[in-house]
Amino acid sequence: MGQISFKSVGKTYAGGVTAVSDVTLDVAEGEFIVLVGPSGCGKSTLLRMVAGLEEITDGEIDIAGRVVNRLDPADRDIAMVFQNYALYPHMTVKENMAYGLKNRRTPKAEIEARVAEAARMLELQPYLDRKPRALSGGQRQRVAMGRAIVRQPAAFLFDEPLSNLDAKLRVSMRMEIRKLQRRIGTTSLYVTHDQLEAMTLADRLVVLNGGKVEQIGKPLEVYHRPASTFVASFIGSPAMNLLDARVEGGQVWLGGAAMGPAGRAEGPVTLGIRAEDLRPAPASQGVALKVEHVEELGSGRVVHGHVDGQTLAVSMAPGLSIGDVLHVAAAPEALHLFDTTTGRRIETRTRTAELVQ
Incomplete structure (x- = not known):
């Protein structure tokens, strides 16, 4: 035993x-x-x-x-x-x-x-x-x-x-x-x-x-x-992107773009997104990222830039160079919301429904 x-x-x-x-x-x-x-x-x-x-x-x-x-x-x-x-x-x-x-x-x-x-x-x-x-x-x-x-x-x-x-x-x-x-x-x-x-x-x-x-x-x-x-930033490489965002009208807003639904949360939040969950998107549906640094990892690459004055890392296929501008977005289920004061996770309706299924 x-x-x-x-x-x-x-x-x-x-x-x-x-x-x-x-x-x-x-x-x-x-x-x-x-x-x-x-x-x-x-x-x-x-x-x-x-x-x-x-x-x-x-x-x-x-x-x-x-x-x-x-x-x-x-x-x-x-x-x-x-x-x-x-x-x-x-x-x-x-x-x-x-x-x-x-x-x-x-x-x-x-x-x-x-x-x-x-x-x-x-x-x-x-x-x-x-x-x-x-x-x-x-x-x-x-x-x-x-x-x-x-x-x-x-x-x-x-x-x-x-x-x-x-x-x-x-x-x-x-x-x-x-x-x-x-x-x-x-x-x-x-x-x-x-x-x-x-x-x-x-x-x-x-x-x-x-x-x-x-x-x-x-x-x-x-x-x-x-x-x-803390867990979001410690577990995973690259670490999860953690960004100051806000919730208005049931949507998460970052850099002037609506990222997805936010459930019952309202006001300032910390938005977490994994680098591999960000994808290229039309200008009308994503946030603009200017590439400032590229990490070549052999099996892939991670590009780094700024959105709304905050650092953002995105896992991308070859084809981007320093100075390029791309628009990125993530699926609603890939968005993680955290309380700005306690740092604890805020569950959204999307995530709750996902758990029930």
């Missing part, structure tokens, strides 16, 4: 500095949860509280049916994979993977079987007699994962395990981690500041900001229906 429950969990340091505030979350057995957010948002602190490396100031954390607030790390039935691998340099790969089991006085035959199985899954058999210094960064990270796997814990905790790897290796390693987790089925909490990594790995995302949860949901749900301007 590998369920993890957070009940109003908080962490306040001496001096009244709050790192995590009122986090409530139920993680199902076998679920892969990614905690994502900028540096200092509280994601690593939350993971360390699960591991027992940080004291829990408020609330309760339950692992596999036990409240663990006062349990030592060794008694929590978890295994942690760190950013810096934390391998013993004087031990071989095999000895590193077996070390935790030996400390728990696991029978030798069982240790041999568990290490052999983990090495097979991680394709580490040729390296079992090597020392960490003779391995690449990706191989060392697989050894760190193998050391966690042989424990057969109730939950895996990953603290930015790919941060030290180059971009190409990060892509291949995150695929390995996801395939491995699906095969083993162990409940996992994974911390990262990389929103692309979060989107590709998670069953559900927990987006944190300033120690508080901004949104919890499946990756595509969070991407297509951000709960706040």
Whole structure:
């Protein structure tokens, strides 16, 4: 049983500095949860509280049916994979993977079987007699994962395990981690500041900001229906366009153009539009954008310009150059409205109807 429950969990340091505030979350057995957010948002602190490396100031954390607030790390039935691998340099790969089991006085035959199985899954058999210094960064990270796997814990905790790897290796390693987790089925909490990594790995995302949860949901749900301007700007590349607009007569107006219906909202709003949702439109139906910069991405391009004095990014096919003027518009269902004061999402009738369907 590998369920993890957070009940109003908080962490306040001496001096009244709050790192995590009122986090409530139920993680199902076998679920892969990614905690994502900028540096200092509280994601690593939350993971360390699960591991027992940080004291829990408020609330309760339950692992596999036990409240663990006062349990030592060794008694929590978890295994942690760190950013810096934390391998013993004087031990071989095999000895590193077996070390935790030996400390728990696991029978030798069982240790041999568990290490052999983990090495097979991680394709580490040729390296079992090597020392960490003779391995690449990706191989060392697989050894760190193998050391966690042989424990057969109730939950895996990953603290930015790919941060030290180059971009190409990060892509291949995150695929390995996801395939491995699906095969083993162990409940996992994974911390990262990389929103692309979060989107590709998670069953559900927990987006944190300033120690508080901004949104919890499946990756595509969070991407297509951000709960706040923070989530809209953090999840997605390029970030969602966020523009000062106004609602009059049931329409969203930007730069003198009616963009679409706005439901019951009225007055100033923040209008969000993804770059890929903007399309060329007749001058009478869109806003004018003068191209000021072009990002060539190989598979496509993103053009940048200004509308009504505000920056706008648009994903476009080849054929545009700096100085060109184009008119763009978006389908009504691609418009996101946010409260200008709170930054929270405002639902429109169009979006509500879409949900019902």
